[in-house]
Amino acid sequence: MEKAVVDRIEGELAVLLVGDEEREVVVALRDLPPGSEPGVWLKVSVEGDRLREAEVDRETTRAKRSRVQGKMARLLGKRPKQP
Numbered sequence: 666m667e668k669a670v671v672d673r674i675e676g677e678l679a680v681l682l683v684g685d686e687e688r689e690v691v692v693a694l695r696d697l698p699p700g701s702e703p704g705v706w707l708k709v710s711v712e713g714d715r716l717r718e719a720e721v722d723r724e725t726t727r728a729k730r731s732r733v734q735g736k737m738a739r740l741l742g743k744r745p746k747q748p
Contacts, residue, residue: 666708666709666710666718667683667684667708667709667710667711668683668684668706668707668708668709668722668725669681669682669683669684669690669706669707669708669709669711669719670682670704670705670706670707670729671697671701671702671703671704671705671706671707672689672703673703674694674702674703677693677694677695678691678692678693678694679691679692679693679694679697679701681707681709681716683709683711690711690714690716691714692716696716696719697716697719698719698720698721700721701719701721704726704729704730705721705726706721706722706725706726706729707719707720707721707722708720708722
C-alpha cells in the first residue's frame with residue numbers, strides 16, 4: 666500500500682496525490698472511506714489509475730496537520746504589527 670493525500674474534491678470526484686512522486690489519480694468520492702476530505706492522508710492500493718483499496722491513515726494525517734499548524738503559528742508570530 667502507498668500513501669496518498671486527498672488534494673481536492675470536485676463535485677463527485679476526488680483528486681488524490683499518490684506516492685512520493687505525487688501522481689494525480691482521480692477517483693469517485695463514493696469509493697473513498699468515510700471522513701475523506703482535502704488534507705486527509707490515506708493508505709491506498711492503486712493499479713494504473715484505478716483505486717483498489719483505501720483506508721484513512723489517521724497517524725499521518727495528524728502528523729501532517731500538526732506540522733502545518735506549527736508552521737502557520739511561526740509565520741503568524743513573525744508578522745510585523747500593523748500601525
